[in-house]
Amino acid sequence: QKEVEQDPGPLSVPEGAIVSLNCTYSNSAFQYFMWYRQYSRKGPELLMYTYSSGNKEDGRFTAQVDKSSKYISLFIRDSQPSDSATYLCAINPQGGSEKLVFGKGTKLTVNP
């Protein structure tokens, strides 16, 4: 089983829709969870990170972690065409380690 699983999509939504992006992970010891946005031919950009179960909000973005289910989500409210990108979840496997393990990424298109 892979450490991080992410549905690659693609996902296409109309402007203004609520987008839900999800990842599952295999090891309950994983501690830090991150979401990155990557535009085509660019490096990833950190959107949000969290280390506890529950929700974390930042503007139109909400990161959710359910450690009991080993499931993480990113919600985008009032999606905009500029949100069109690939979204990658990433996990820091263990405290003290600097290694990040990435999901495959979900390609999102927001249609005007």
Add this chain to the structure above:
Amino acid sequence: GAVVSQHPSWVICKSGTSVKIECRSLDFQATTMFWYRQFPKQSLMLMATSNEGSKATYEQGVEKDKFLINHASLTLSTLTVTSAHPEDSSFYICSARGSGGAYEQYFGPGTRLTVT
């Protein structure tokens, strides 16, 4: 703040030659830098972790003699792909970590390498 640059942004080279890619942290000191490669429609795969002034730590399956990493200063790391072959064609991305935790990795814009 927290800007990471890479140079070149894209490079084409002939099979058998070597290519050097630079990664710089522009406005912070990076104690640790990471090198990833990304194939089309695939995720980032960590190749190696480098700490300033010490040897890089390579991930399993990555040939350290082929992918030479040097981290000579707190703002510069280089990746040299030696004796490049067409299968080395990929998108190479570096990231740099400052004083924060693993979640504080800032990525460069990437370098697209094409080996003909």
